[in-house]
Amino acid sequence: MAKIECPNCGAEIETAGIVTVCPECNADLRDVMEKLARERKTSRGDLVRDDSVTTHEFIVRTRDLAKIYTMGEVEVPALRGVDLDVRRGEYLSIMGPSGSGKTTLFNMIGGLDKPSDGSCYIEEVDMAQLDAFELAWLRCRKIGYIFQTFNLIPVMTALENVTLPMIFAGMGTDEMMDRGRELLDMVGLGDRLHHKPFELSGGQQQRVAVARSLANSPAIVLADEPTGNLDLQTGKEIIDLLKELNREGGVTIISATHDLKMIDVSDRIVHIRDGEVERIEERADLELEIGTLGSEHVPEH
Numbered sequence: 001m002a003k004i005e006c007p008n009c010g011a012e013i014e015t016a017g018i019v020t021v022c023p024e025c026n027a028d029l030r031d032v033m034e035k036l037a038r039e040r041k042t043s044r045g046d047l048v049r050d051d052s053v054t055t056h057e058f059i060v061r062t063r064d065l066a067k068i069y070t071m072g073e074v075e076v077p078a079l080r081g082v083d084l085d086v087r088r089g090e091y092l093s094i095m096g097p098s099g100s101g102k103t104t105l106f107n108m109i110g111g112l113d114k115p116s117d118g119s120c121y122i123e124e125v126d127m128a129q130l131d132a133f134e135l136a137w138l139r140c141r142k143i144g145y146i147f148q149t150f151n152l153i154p155v156m157t158a159l160e161n162v163t164l165p166m167i168f169a170g171m172g173t174d175e176m177m178d179r180g181r182e183l184l185d186m187v188g189l190g191d192r193l194h195h196k197p198f199e200l201s202g203g204q205q206q207r208v209a210v211a212r213s214l215a216n217s218p219a220i221v222l223a224d225e226p227t228g229n230l231d232l233q234t235g236k237e238i239i240d241l242l243k244e245l246n247r248e249g250g251v252t253i254i255s256a257t258h259d260l261k262m263i264d265v266s267d268r269i270v271h272i273r274d275g276e277v278e279r280i281e282e283r284a285d286l287e288l289e290i291g292t293l294g295s296e297h298v299p300e301h
């Protein structure tokens, strides 16, 4: 898999593009990122930036995606041949019991780990074909990540956390600060710009993570249980925020969840079990079910 080397300790980092500090030695990787971004301008064909791909109906496709983790002698099959087509602009929820493979699937779609077998396409580009920079570019520009455990950088303020991914995108400082403020304002944290994560509540940290995921206006937001650690009300606020992005910004949301509130806003729900797609429910079907139960739920579209 495409890797970027830390100039300080030589560690190979697979998550370049979303992580800008070396997980081994904490060195700042922004110079490496900038250098790669400069080289990119003169590198081979513009594989992931091809505008013609933006008309594709499916923004993400997986074919026979399999992942087997090897632990010593033991093989743990986490995904066993997942075929999934995600429509552009869709709000997709992935539900399944603990250990069913949701995070593993996210790691494949997000280019954070490579499959044992099968393929994953983002806008019809096979991720396995990308070189280190292209993959880092894709992770930085196309995909926004919201992790269950926020993954904010503790020594940085909310504003610094949010603007970090913009550096790799080559944005100027003023523009970065403006956009960072705008995003934090949008998630209701305009008055917490200079707070560090430990000075924020859990829900506020998650909102910083949401703002950060949007730093580079991604086409896809991958949210792994974004409400998992939040109380009911804060969870609902995060869901509303994601839905708004989806509806107004046309951002494709793929969210793993155990949260039944997510069903309300999802276009489709993919149920996975033991590493396989068990069934897929369409929103239209769900509304029908709700209708037959005599609820006054009014469909939105």
Ligand SMILES: Nc1ncnc2c1ncn2[C@@H]1O[C@H](COP(=O)(O)OP(=O)(O)OP(=O)(O)O)[C@@H](O)[C@H]1O
Residues within 6 Å of the ligand: 069, 070, 071, 076, 077, 078, 096, 097, 098, 099, 100, 101, 102, 103, 104, 105
């Ligand atoms: N790095 C790893 N090495 C070995 N096995 C792993 C690894 N990561 C996950 N697994 C195993 O793969 C399976 C799927 O794990 P995964 O994290 O994808 O589940 P999940 O659906 O996200 O669960 P949860 O709802 O608890 O987050 C589990 O059986 C898990 O134990």
Ligand SMILES: [Mg+2]
Residues within 6 Å of the ligand: 102, 103, 104, 224
């Ligand atoms: Mg998980």
